[in-house]
Amino acid sequence: MQTQLRDLAVLVSLRMGTYGATCADNQETAKLQNEHGARTRTHKVSRDKLAGTDAGEILEQIRKAQNETRALFNARTVPWDDKGRRMCANTAAADLWQVLSKHRAHVERLVYEFCAAWPRAEAQARAAMNGLWKDTYAADYRASADEIRGKFLFEPSMESMPSADDIRIDAPEQLIRNAREEAERQMMERFSAGCRDAHERLIGALSAMHARLADPDATYRDSLFGNLRELIDLLPVLNIARDPELERIGAEARRRLLTFDMPPLPGMQAPMASVQALAQRPRDVKRHRANT
16 A cells, blocks of 8 residues: 555655844834833834845845745645645656756845845845934844855755655564554545545635626636636646546536637537637626626
C-alpha cells in the first residue's frame, strides 16, 4: 500500500518570508490610551516604516509576487497535513519545481532591488512622515543590506511520501505492528482527504457558476468561465488517485459548459450549445439568460 502511495505522489512544501514594514508604536499607543482613559490593549497605533519610500513600493511588488506563487503552489497541489506539506503527483512534480524556480528568480530580482533601495529608506521615510517623524525611528533603518536580505525567504522542498515501514524502534513485535497499522490508517485518511480536495474544488466552481447564471438579475463576467477552464486544465495534475469519475466530470463540464457553438458538419446533427456559448449572447435578454 505504501509503495503505491510513493508511486503516485510526493510531498512538497513552500516556505516564504518577507520584511515586516509595519510595527507598533508603543509610545503613541500609550499616549492615546491615557488621553482617553482607555484600558490597555483596547487600541494600538502602528506605522509603516517604508510608506512613501522606494523600498516600500518594491516591497509591495515582492508581496504580490509571493502571493501569486503561493496561489499557484496551492492550485497545483492538494492538502496533506497542517504543517504546510501538500501532495503533488509524481508526474507533475518536475513541472511544479520548474515553475517555482522561475518564481523564485523573479522574487530574488525584486529583493535585490529592495536591498539597493534600502539605504535611501530612512531619508525618504523622514520626508514622508514630516512632522510625525521621531528621532527614535532612526534605529529601524540601521540594519545592513545583508541583514535585510536575510528577512526574505523562499524555500521549496520535496520529500517522499512517508511509509509505515520507516518505523524503527526496539519494541515487541505486536507493538510495532500496531504502530504501523495506525500509521497506515492515518496516511490513507490524509491521502483520501487530499484526493477529495480536487472533487470539492470542481464542485465548488460548478456550484458557483450555477448560482450566478441561475439568477436572471445577477451580472457575470468572462472570468466566470475562464476560472473554471483553468481548474479543469489542472485536473490531470490534481487527480493524484487517477479517479476515472473525476476525469469524466471534468470532461463533461468542459463539453457542456466551456465549448463554443461549432457549425454542424454535413450529414451530422448540430451539436448542443454549451453554457459558455449561450452566455456570450446579449446578457440583457431574459430569454438567453433563461436558456443559459
